Structures are given as C-alpha cells and as structure tokens.
Amino acid sequence: MGTTMSKGFYLFRVGRLLGVTLFVLGAGFGCTETTNEGEEVPAVEIPEEVPAAVVIPNVVIIVADDLGWADVGYHDSAIETPYIDGLVLEGIELDRFYASPLCGPTRKGLYTGRSPVSLGVIGNPLPKNDSQSVPLQEHLISQTFKAAGYQTWMIGKWHLGGSTDDGYLPNSRGFDHFYGFKGASVDSYSHTIPNGSEDDVDWQRNGATLDEEGYSTDLLTDEIVNTLIPGRDPEKPFFLMVAFNAVHTPLLGPEDLVAKYATVFPDDEDRQTYAAMAERMDYNIGRILGALKEADVDESTLVFFMSDNGGNIGDGGASNSPLQGSKGQVYEGGVRVAAGVRWPGVLEAGSVSYQFVTVWDVLPTLAGAVGLEVQNDKEAYPLDGRNLWNELRGEAPPLLAREYLVVGTRGDIALFDQEWKLIKERDRPNADGAVTLFNIAESPYEDHDVAGENPDVVSAMSERITEITLDVADQL
Ligand SMILES: [Ca+2]
Numbered sequence: 001m002g003t004t005m006s007k008g009f010y011l012f013r014v015g016r017l018l019g020v021t022l023f024v025l026g027a028g029f030g031c032t033e034t035t036n037e038g039e040e041v042p043a044v045e046i047p048e049e050v051p052a053a054v055v056i057p058n059v060v061i062i063v064a065d066d067l068g069w070a071d072v073g074y075h076d077s078a079i080e081t082p083y084i085d086g087l088v089l090e091g092i093e094l095d096r097f098y099a100s101p102l103c104g105p106t107r108k109g110l111y112t113g114r115s116p117v118s119l120g121v122i123g124n125p126l127p128k129n130d131s132q133s134v135p136l137q138e139h140l141i142s143q144t145f146k147a148a149g150y151q152t153w154m155i156g157k158w159h160l161g162g163s164t165d166d167g168y169l170p171n172s173r174g175f176d177h178f179y180g181f182k183g184a185s186v187d188s189y190s191h192t193i194p195n196g197s198e199d200d201v202d203w204q205r206n207g208a209t210l211d212e213e214g215y216s217t218d219l220l221t222d223e224i225v226n227t228l229i230p231g232r233d234p235e236k237p238f239f240l241m242v243a244f245n246a247v248h249t250p251l252l253g254p255e256d257l258v259a260k261y262a263t264v265f266p267d268d269e270d271r272q273t274y275a276a277m278a279e280r281m282d283y284n285i286g287r288i289l290g291a292l293k294e295a296d297v298d299e300s301t302l303v304f305f306m307s308d309n310g311g312n313i314g315d316g317g318a319s320n321s322p323l324q325g326s327k328g329q330v331y332e333g334g335v336r337v338a339a340g341v342r343w344p345g346v347l348e349a350g351s352v353s354y355q356f357v358t359v360w361d362v363l364p365t366l367a368g369a370v371g372l373e374v375q376n377d378k379e380a381y382p383l384d385g386r387n388l389w390n391e392l393r394g395e396a397p398p399l400l401a402r403e404y405l406v407v408g409t410r411g412d413i414a415l416f417d418q419e420w421k422l423i424k425e426r427d428r429p430n431a432d433g434a435v436t437l438f439n440i441a442e443s444p445y446e447d448h449d450v451a452g453e454n455p456d457v458v459s460a461m462s463e464r465i466t467e468i469t470l471d472v473a474d475q476l
Pocket of ligand 1: 248309
C-alpha cells in the first residue's frame, strides 16, 4: 500500500524550500531570522494559510541500541511498546530497513551517509585510541542541518570516536549541545563504563563530566523535554539526535518493570530485565512525542526511529524471531531492524514500505524530505546512500537493493545486490570460507540456500566482496 501526501503538502513544500533558501542567503549578510518572508521574493506566492511555524520542519532521529526485531509491540511482542508502535503506525513502517550488525558501523553510516568501507574504518570506535573513529575530514549529518540554520542537539550515545581527542566529539562536529556519553555503553545507574571503577564515569554535558543520580534513559529524556524543547529558539528549527543506551548490556532495568516481566518471562532473567529496559525506553519516547505536542510542533516535526542493529540473543535478552541470528552477525536478525518515520503534518498514517533502505540512506533521505542539500564534498567524499523519500511515500516505484555490504564481528561478510544476499563466513570453526546465497525477499528467514543453483552469481558477488573490501582488507 502506498502513502499519499496530505492536501497541504505542495503549499508546505514551497514555503519550506523558500524559507531555507532565504535563510542561507540571509546568513551571508549577518541575518539570523528564518521566518517566512515569502512575499519579498518575486514570482512565488506563499498562501496566507500556511502557518509560519511549519515553514522549516524540525527533525528528530531516535536510535534504540540492540533492540530485537521481535521486541516491539507491532511485531507481536509480549513487551509493551505502545509509543514506538504509535510512532511507526502513525507514519510509514519501514519493513526492510537494514543497519550494520554493530553499534559503531551503523552510527558511522547514519551520521555520514557513507559506508564504513568508504570511511576506511570498518569497526567500532575503540575506547583507548581514535583509530576507528570517523575521520575528521568527513561531513556529518549535524553539519548539514547546522549549515541550514538548525539548532543541533545530540543526546545519548555518541560512539563515533573521541576517546583521546575531543575534536572527535559532538561539540566539535556540528552539534550545539551534547548530553550523554561518548563510548559504546554505560551502566544505566552509575553512568560508568561497564565493568569500570566508580572513577570511570562516561557521562557529560558539553565536555563537563557529570556526577548525577538517575536512570540513564530517564535522564536523557529529561534533558530533551525539560530543557531543550522548552528552551529552544522558536524562530529556528531543531535537529535532535537521541541515541539511547537502552537496551544494550549491562542489563539494568527499573525494579517495578523487572517485576512485571518476571511474570511474563518467568524462566529468563535476562529477558525480564531487557524487557523492562525496552518498556522504559518506550515510555520515554512517549515523553519526547508528548513534548513535541506540548510545544505545538508535533505536525511540523519529522521523527525517524530505528534500532542500530539486531537484538543480542546471547546474554542480551533479546529476540529477533523469526529472523535468524543475532547482533554481531550478518544474518537478517543482526541487520534487519525495526524502523519507521512519522510526520503528522505531511505523512498519512498507516502505510508500510517494503523498499530496501539502508542506514546509509537516512542522511540523504531525511535531508531531502525537509528540502536540504547534504553539504558534503561530493567529489572527495561521495555519499553511498541516496534519497529514497519518494520511494518511501509510494510516489516512485520501489528500487531493488544496490550493493550493500555488512561485516560481522567474526569477519563474516554479507553483500546484498538486487534480489540476492551472499554470505561469506570467515574465521568460524567448521565454516571457514563457507558461502551461502539467498533470494532474500523469497527466503527472508535464510532457510533456502540457492548457492549451488547459481554458481555465476556466487562467483560474481564473491569477486565484488574482494574488490569492495580491498582497501580495508587488513581490518578484516
Ligand atoms: Ca547496538
């Protein structure tokens, strides 16, 4: 089922594009106002009924950490996630959204629109040096929005680097405000790095380490709903990145919710706590959506939701059923994740897109949705992602997958191309070099290997893997 635009979209779009253009031009003359000044431009009429408040839309990206495919209510989970369900079902459910199987590589693609291979650093940023960080010459999503006059806020998990050099941290990379932590995960209560001492606090606001009490998911949301949204400059739009540490390990959940899920999953303590973390995250997503409504910007705010990788079904308490595999693996359970986009003033509720979308596409797609051009150096650092806004809305026919390559923790690689998914397993006992091929739309649970029937496809895609990964072969 395709999505149609609401009646006001065309008028809205004219006003919005004009507003952005005016701002960029005005900035060169020291002008800081972004209000609707359409009448001053010849040959374009801005109807009076277009409210100034929606001229330039806000953009909010919410990233869950390690949330399993099967762990959202709209995928029939016993874990209650009414606000995530509402967010997705009130807009477009992205049924075939693909991330990397690991936190760091997904975030690299999300922020740059480029593949980790193109960045030249394919792994997780490291805690003791910056060798796997996003290189400083790369353009980030925050910089595109900042250049267009947006207020830019980063809340939660960074994990793009900065363990030794603050130049890699959000405040140096296009964000006006950063509240959260720079590493891979934190203890939800002590805000220290997992298994660290009490001195290993990774919790800060704009560079100043904080000693705070509270549950991290609640604290991150407090910053948004109590400070940022009410205290914003209403004359400017905002770009908000919210990256929760939930539901990543260490598993620590609010006691009342852990007790609730002890009756739902009586034989699995990890899952009880994981479910409690998930529901608490969902509750806080509801608080963010409520704050948008309270501020009367609900209809002028695009909200995009995704998990950064599949659920950790080992010691992480997650479920990806019926998809195969786990976080860290290149099987569907590691990379195909829950996602959706909501924009009440523009998108009609209740559609599902089966377009193949990758995390690399988020930057060009969301920028395109609000009429911005990505400000990257297109010759030196071209995007791997592309703007799929029309495809998602059903206004253009779906496109098959382009080449999309993901790398798992054990060096396994999957390459998507058109209808195919080739998996090359490495460094695994009894599986070294094993190759499987799936028509991934026909075999979404990876239970029908057709490698033997398609030797030419296997050969060609195997060669492409070697070519694509040539420059990073030493990191595999
Ligand atoms: Ca993750």
